[in-house]
Amino acid sequence: MMALSKKMLDEPSEIEMLLPWHAAGTLNARDARRVEEALGSDPDLARQYAVIREEYAETIGLNESLGAPSARAMQKLFAAIDAEPVRRPSAFSRLSTRISGFFASLSPRTLAWSASLGALALVMQAGVIGAVLVNNQTSTFQTASLSMNEPTVRSLGSDVGPPRALVRFAPDAKVSDINALLDHYQASIIEARGGLFRLQFGDKAMPKDEIARLISKLQREEIVNLAVAAN
Amino acid sequence: MSATTASDDVLIGRIAQGDRLAMQVLYGRHHVRVFRFGLRLVRNEQIAEDLISEVFLDVWRQASKFEGRSAVSTWLLAITRFKALSALRRRKDAELEDEAANAIEDSSDDPEVVLTKKDTGAALRKCLEALSAEHREIIDLVYYHEKSVEEVARIVDIPENTVKTRLFYARKKLAELLKAAGVERGWP
Numbered sequence: 001m002m003a004l005s006k007k008m009l010d011e012p013s014e015i016e017m018l019l020p021w022h023a024a025g026t027l028n029a030r031d032a033r034r035v036e037e038a039l040g041s042d043p044d045l046a047r048q049y050a051v052i053r054e055e056y057a058e059t060i061g062l063n064e065s066l067g068a069p070s071a072r073a074m075q076k077l078f079a080a081i082d083a084e085p086v087r088r089p090s091a092f093s094r095l096s097t098r099i100s101g102f103f104a105s106l107s108p109r110t111l112a113w114s115a116s117l118g119a120l121a122l123v124m125q126a127g128v129i130g131a132v133l134v135n136n137q138t139s140t141f142q143t144a145s146l147s148m149n150e151p152t153v154r155s156l157g158s159d160v161g162p163p164r165a166l167v168r169f170a171p172d173a174k175v176s177d178i179n180a181l182l183d184h185y186q187a188s189i190i191e192a193r194g195g196l197f198r199l200q201f202g203d204k205a206m207p208k209d210e211i212a213r214l215i216s217k218l219q220r221e222e223i224v225n226l227a228v229a230a231n
Numbered sequence: 232m233s234a235t236t237a238s239d240d241v242l243i244g245r246i247a248q249g250d251r252l253a254m255q256v257l258y259g260r261h262h263v264r265v266f267r268f269g270l271r272l273v274r275n276e277q278i279a280e281d282l283i284s285e286v287f288l289d290v291w292r293q294a295s296k297f298e299g300r301s302a303v304s305t306w307l308l309a310i311t312r313f314k315a316l317s318a319l320r321r322r323k324d325a326e327l328e329d330e331a332a333n334a335i336e337d338s339s340d341d342p343e344v345v346l347t348k349k350d351t352g353a354a355l356r357k358c359l360e361a362l363s364a365e366h367r368e369i370i371d372l373v374y375y376h377e378k379s380v381e382e383v384a385r386i387v388d389i390p391e392n393t394v395k396t397r398l399f400y401a402r403k404k405l406a407e408l409l410k411a412a413g414v415e416r417g418w419p
Contacts, residue, residue: 012396012399017396017398017399020373020374020398021379021380023374024373024374025377026378048418048419051406051416051417051418054351054355054416055355055359055374055402055405058356058359059359059374060374060375061356062360063267063271066266068263069276070280072280073262073280073283074258074262076280076284077283077284077287078251078254078255080288081288081291084292086249
């Protein structure tokens with residue numbers, strides 16, 4: 001009895017307080033492991049955990065017995081929505097919806113591959129930067145040029161579908177500007193990889209010279225760092 | 232990608248653009264849990280139904296401001312809680328006191344309770360209903376709505392350590408109520 005009274009007066013331990021989340025399966029892996037280890041070595045804790053599991057089950061049972069709301073709630077909601085003024089969506093929300101919609105459409109495997117490719121691209125960039133630095137140190141006369149002014153037009157696919165391009169936006173480009181650009185070019189994001197976006201323009205095929213002009217124009221955009229035609 | 236397979240975050244993005252269908256999908260996904268959470272707080276079906284409309288109308292209006300720092304379901308429960316507390320404040324104090332008194336009488340004088348003393352599960356449910364609103368909500372959020380410590384802290388707007396201690400003392404109170412009802416469970 002003394003032990004029980006003392007126990008009741010004691011402040012709970014950290015592990016003891018985490019038991020309900022362990023029962024609900026909402027602890028992170030590290031905490032779950034700590035709790036599991038403690039349960040294995042402390043019979044009092046294990047007894048308390050059994051009590052918690054009962055509480056957990058009955059709380060779910062109680063809530064499930066509460067039923068569901070009537071259709072009146074939904075009717076009331078949508079009547080209120082219909083009475084709301086029609087709003088023009090913000091540029092930010094449209095872009096974030098496009099991007100999140102795109103990512104949501106990818107399978108976890110595709111996302112994992114994209115992440116790996118992104119990491120690889122970073123490593124390659126680091127390699128290129130390193131090589132440039134080394135070259136600059138060894139030769140004061142050596143020059144290198146990489147012109148991005150001329151559009152690289154390849155596999156334009158004018159006879160198979162709407163034109164596409166790989167685009168990298170400037171790091172300081174605002175979301176609203178990107179969205180405005182997408183709207184202006186009637187472009188949609190169909191893929192994103194390591195900071196590169198594959199854009200599709202409109203829904204109709206274009207002649208090669210028209211695509212070249214489009215890419216050239218795109219390259220001159222302030223917020224575009226790179227634009228190349230792509231499949 | 233159809234609206235029915237879209238994630239909650241994507242739906243919120245579409246709702247921000249005024250997509251009514253996305254709103255219907257989100258409502259279909261979450262309205263029952265929102266209703267039950269609200270009902271457990273306000274203890275009145277009529278008010279709980281009104282709460283749902285208010286909560287989802289807020290979502291419709293505020294979707295563009297949703298930053299995705301928490302799950303959409305966490306955001307919904309936080310709005311529900313805020314609306315429920317406002318609804319409770321609108322009710323007269325006397326009304327609340329009567330209700331509290333009834334709840335206490337229910338757990339002791341009802342002949343059915345005598346029977347349920349033999350049934351730990353039923354007694355547990357009775358005692359879960361007799362807990363204070365503060366204790367009810369934290370137990371529901373953790374056990375029924377499966378919210379993590381961080382998410383509960385966000386919904387209830389209290390520090391994470393307070394979340395842990397509050398649940399511990401809610402459970403202790405529950406044990407006391409059960410003990411008073413003649414149910415011993417070996418803890419505390």
